[in-house]
Amino acid sequence: MALTLVIGNKNYSSWSLRPWLAMKMAGIGFDELRIPLDQPDTKAGILRHSPTGKVPCLIDTGSAGRLTVWESLAICEYVNEAYADGRLWPADRAARARARSAASEMHAGFAALRTHMSMDIRARKFERGAAAIAREDVAADITRIRALWFDALLQSSGPFLFGDFSIADAFFAPVVMRFVTYGVDLAPQLAAYRDRVVGLAPMQRWIADATAEVEDLGDH
Ligand SMILES: N[C@@H](CCC(=O)N[C@@H](CS)C(=O)NCC(=O)O)C(=O)O
The missing domain is CATH 3.40.30.10 (Glutaredoxin)
Known part of the structure; x- marks a missing residue:
């Protein structure tokens, strides 16, 4: 190939x-x-x-x-x-600009979330999640992500952040998985978005492969 x-x-x-x-x-x-x-x-x-x-x-x-x-x-x-x-970007120029902004914000930011809630797909770490959310910097990252998702879904009417699946959704997919691992509460419309991403056939494939991996890096 x-x-x-x-x-x-x-x-x-x-x-x-x-x-x-x-x-x-x-x-x-x-x-x-x-x-x-x-x-x-x-x-x-x-x-x-x-x-x-x-x-x-x-x-x-x-x-x-x-x-x-x-x-x-x-x-x-x-x-x-x-x-x-x-x-992989919205056809509408304004929506495309917003989607690019969201993906870039994810690429460049949310350091506290990434540090204190590192991706560990097959694990469930709710206590650790509660401790992380108690930190001001992690809470601020989560507040910003909730607002970004909420605004994007409201404006696009879904089903994904900017309408059809885009690179912005791919960029937030690891955040979706962190919210599952660390038990982060979401309002119903955001929980529905989370579940929609988790339910995608390729995500299910990735999750199955992740679960089958033998390496254990602990709390890396
Ligand atoms: N900004 C890079 C980040 C890449 C990155 O940090 N990858 C990690 C794995 S998720 C890595 O390769 N770590 C290995 C190392 O640093 O030795 C990107 O967007 O691709």
Whole structure:
């Protein structure tokens, strides 16, 4: 296959999930190369493919020769342009601008949430979640995400943040999984959005693969 997506553990690698889900939702065919994180040979293994030593990384051996694309958002932009005819962003320019803002905000922000509620798909950590939410910085991140989801769903009427599934939804998919793992309460319309994302066939595949993985990185 022309496209290979280099990813980390499905249970833990939130950045890998984003382009993987976007590509699956767009019906793009690709091979996966999984490199387990936090092993003695992880860095060297990833560096064989990715100049940053981080996953995800996309290798395209198609028409342009061998092209390496790194950074999750850049990978999503590339596949959207090259393999999805732009379907991974809303057709409406204003909605597209808002969707890009949301994905960029996720890419650049929510550090407290990412630190104190790291993705651990197969685990249920409600006590740990309650302790994290008691922190002002984590609570502020969650408040902002709730507001962003609420406004987006209200404006688009759903079913996804900006209407049809977009890169913005792929970017928030790991947050959805964190809210499940850490038992974060959501208003009914946000809970329905969370459940819609979890219920997507590719998400169910990713969750099943994550659950079947044998590596245990503890509270990484
Ligand atoms: N900004 C990067 C973040 C990538 C990232 O931090 N990936 C983690 C795994 S989720 C990684 O490769 N960690 C391995 C390491 O740093 O050695 C992106 O959006 O792709």
